[in-house]
Amino acid sequence: MSGITFKRNLLAAITILFWFAQYVYIPFLTPYLLSLSISATVVGVIVGAYGVTQLLLRIPLGIITDIVGNHKIFIIIGAFLAGTSSIMIILFGSPIMLFVANALSGVASSTWISFTLLYSSYYDKSEGTKAIGLITSLMNLGILAAFLLGGVFEQLGIRSLFILSFIFGMTGFILSFFINSETAGRTNVTTASLIKVMKNKKLLIVSLLGGFVWFLMFGTVYSFTTSTAKELGATGLQLGVIYVLFSVMNIIGAYFVSTKASNKLGEKNIITLGFILLAAYCAGIAVAPKPIWFFPLQMIGGFGAGILTAILMAIAVRGFDADKKSTAMGFYQSIYSLGITFGPIVMGILIDHSSKVFSFSVMAVIALACSVFVLAMYKLSPLFKQA
Template sequence: MTVHTQKKQALLPVVVILFWFAQYVYIPYQTPYLLSLQVSETFIGSILGAYGITQLLLRLPIGVMADSVGRHKGFILYGTLAAGIASLIRLLFPNGYEFLIANLLSGMASSMWISFMVMYTGFFPEEEQQKATGRIILSCNLGILLGFLFSSLLYKYFGMDLLCILSMMAGALGTLLAFFLKEEKGKGTFSYASLRSLKVCLNKKLILFSLLALIQQGVQMSTAMSFTTQILKERGASAFIIGLSSIIYMASAVLTSGFSSSQRAVKTGPKVLIPFVFLTLGIYCILVPLTPFIPVLLALQFLPGMATGILFSNLTSEAMKGIPAKMKSTAMGFYQAVYALGITLFPMFTGNLIAGYSHLTAYTILALTSLIGAAVSFGYYCFQKNTSKSFFS
């Protein structure tokens, strides 16, 4: 490995940390802040949903465009810049409609995540893709964790304005550093002929692991990132404890992302890790609504963190395995668009179940969905082991 390649590998994770810090530092307090501005809960739902809807619509087209031009630096620059500008809008125009516009812009920024991942994994040979994916997701999770830590420490004393300023600063610094990223020269212009790369979306293995990621992301967004905090509040947890639960979740994601990029995880392999972690996610969904003790609920937050760190890394590397380099951005766009559907729909479905029935009913269905993920992935690897030709190739 050349010194030049080592520098590229070191710089991009720093940009990733800054990017996701900019995207998440204000998130834990976005809803209470909007409520303090007298924004209705219905409109807040639209504001939150705008972030996911934008990604759902943009990720596949951006993947096709990235494959067409054969370069990623420009998309990364757009992403970091948009993340900072979105928080500038929040700072200057603190009202519901401007937050809606800002979240649409933040969703566009997150759609550029395709290029971050494809550029970084492109630095590594095929046999090291799981390790590379684990490392870049580790950087992503570290940025989010730092955002949660800063917001938990500062919001009470300085409010949303400072969080938006920190987001802007991180976006600006990320944009500055991204200018120094180096990549091989691609075609540089969009060609409609590149739409042929859309045929990769028919890859059966890509579809399978995209759907598994939809389950994983949807379950986590519906539990650890949303309704588990409501359960904690009903158990009598303070705002500090609720913030601590998010920190434990993300700290677990960071630690287990580090494990997923280790040689031990590579040796264990996705055939063991994917079904096992889906199983633990199902157990989490069963235990959370049944547990009356706050310390136990906090400890359980380690399990969805493990799903973010280990399960998501392995699902991503498996989805991309065997995809030709010239179609990788399109494949990543399809993969991310599918799991964005889970991020958007699962919380809505869960919220309706909680309103109509109970947390126990909703979490039981999420547990069954996770166990389906475990069974399908286990069956897939058993099939792979017992046949020389994969049905999903």
């Protein structure tokens, strides 16, 4: 095995373990919290804690990574927190600690900057979009594995899922020490250069679009979709299948971005299609009368989310010098953390004060509005005309 192949495979394994630890209990988290007689609004706040710490840390971590130039240390920290944040639930087992643990899990996810950029460094610059598509697919593969095993182990109780999260997270933590210390060298990051990166109009627009993607996913897929399905009579096994189908199509969607077919279709059409698929997903969940309807809907939503998360991340860092990519990625991921934070909060408030039909319909309208905005940007803005 060549050196570069070993590096790719090692980081691929750590990525899968990392995201497994982060998501194995997610399908059952919202129903569990609601079973404790917690209001949907408070549940949204607890789920949103995952995004709060990311919102606060993504940009600083991106800047620090650019200065230090070493991704290994951040990957080690991320894997460690992915495991320890879940074991806190076993040790303390209270809703308050669940909030704290979810916030720490968000700290772990903030280190995703280093995963993506280190993996991209294993490919030629001309293969940047391909590399992002592949690492996004690996992320979703870890999430898929989490949902598959999670659906099985949930029969033993939700505590077993937190134990699984700890085991996989700490395994990734141990493997992280075998990463070669990839150092790009310390860079002269100045206030002026940072402002220039964060004032980049194209980066700002793409980051906002990414924020809406995660707003839609965390307001529906990763929070209230499962509780809606459970209210319609879905079993634990069906909830697992629902998430598996979403993850499978998410992987396929992310991988599709790295193919020649995607290049022929073009960025504008790919992004527009992604938002239209998410709109169809949200509208379908709003009116679904039985859990079985969720199966094809999850596939539609999963594919749309997969292509959007991969292609928007690739566009976000395109055109930046190597010593500014971490800052650009940190800015992008910080902005989309707004979506992770406020998606479940807004959805919880909507559900408490209206109905799930209305709430999911609002999400569908937001997704459609994003698709129209994308078409307008690529037609009217010189920043996007050349893409």
